[in-house]
Amino acid sequence: MKKLKIATFNVNGIRAHQANLIAWLERDQPDIVCLQELKxxxxxxxxxxxxxxGYGALWHGQSSWNGxxxxxxxxQPLESRRGLPxxxxxxxxRYLEAAVHGVLVGCLYLPNGNPQPGPKFDYKLAWFERLIEHARTLQSSDHPVVLAGDYNVVPTDQDIYSPKSWLKDALLQPExxxxxxxxxxQGWTDALRALYPEERIYTFWDYFRQHWQKSSGLRIDHLLLNPAxxxxxTDAGVDAWVRNEAHASDHAPTWIQIGTRKRKR
Structure with a gap:
């Protein structure tokens, strides 16, 4: 394998936060980046x-929403799929797939699903089923694959500062x-949780009630790795300093480090 830093970042409007994105790219120089919510x-x-x-790009935009x-x-990424089957x-x-630096990269922005119950939550679950079905073919590939993006899911209560405050939110619903x-x-590895099974790690802090200042966050941005x-x-983390910048997105870049050799068990 080639040594790589792979990141995912919901920019929450690429025009509004272009300067923040460029500053992060110049400082941290990730090799592969998945962006969501281009708007x-x-x-x-x-x-x-x-x-x-220094970055080549593929994009699947949408006026005012998603992207x-x-x-x-x-x-330059080599596109293999645009949209889920x-x-x-x-x-x-919401989905873009490409071969980049020897890795097949699936970039996704899973529907938020609020308010729930209702048609938006139904769409979230239906889209999730399509992702699961497509991911099954990618997981079993002998080629290295990462599914990275904003999943709009808080996997467990360990991934949120206070479940009680979000019990009605689509991100925490049992479904x-x-x-x-x-x-x-299917056999995917949740990279951050695999390396830090006990730590509270957040990737998103909304703009309300001083959640950033109070470290009241959620972990909803995930990088899943197939067995190959x-x-x-070798490493994973969150560039939380980006969330502290002026005019920041409510997400911070979440990243993994890939080494040249398999790590010892």
Whole structure:
């Protein structure tokens, strides 16, 4: 394997937070980046600005909502899929897949699902089922695969500062957690939790009630590795300093480090 830093980052509007994204890319220089919630049409994606700091890009935009992109440092991602199979009339830009630096990368922005119950939650669960079905073929591949993105799921109570405050939220519903658990049961490795099984790690702090200042966060941004890639995992973390910058996204970049050799058990 090639030594790689792979990250996922919900930018919450790439035009509004372009400067923050560029500053992080220049400072941390990840090799592969999955972006979510671009909130920009394809024509408004800042490809030239990203190229100026050394990143080739693929993007699947949508005006005002959703949108995903894959960035590659000193390379150009090779697209393999745009959108999940199973819905030929899909209107929302939520999935993009590409080969990058020897890894097959699935970048996803799973539906939020609020308010629940209702049609938005039903759509979330239906989209999740399509992801699970597609992921089954990727998990068993002999090729290294990572599924990275904003899953809009808090897997367990360990992944949130206070479950009581979010009991009615779609991110914590039993159906959402059960779908995520079934995805992992295929044989995927949740990278952060695999390396830090006991720690409280957050990737998202909303803008309300001083949640960032009070460290009241959630872990909803995940990088899942298939068995061909998981043995090369050496480190993982969250660049929380990005959340503290002026005009920041409510998410922070979440990353993994891939080594050149399989780690010892």
């Amino acid at each position: 920009a049409a394809d024509k408004d994606f800042p490809a030239s600005a990203l190229e100026a700091v 995903v992109a894959i960035l590659a440092r000193d390379a 199973g819905d030929p009339d899909e209107q929302q830009s 959402s957690r059960e779908a995520y658990a079934r995805l992992l049961e 890639l998981a043995p090369y995992l």
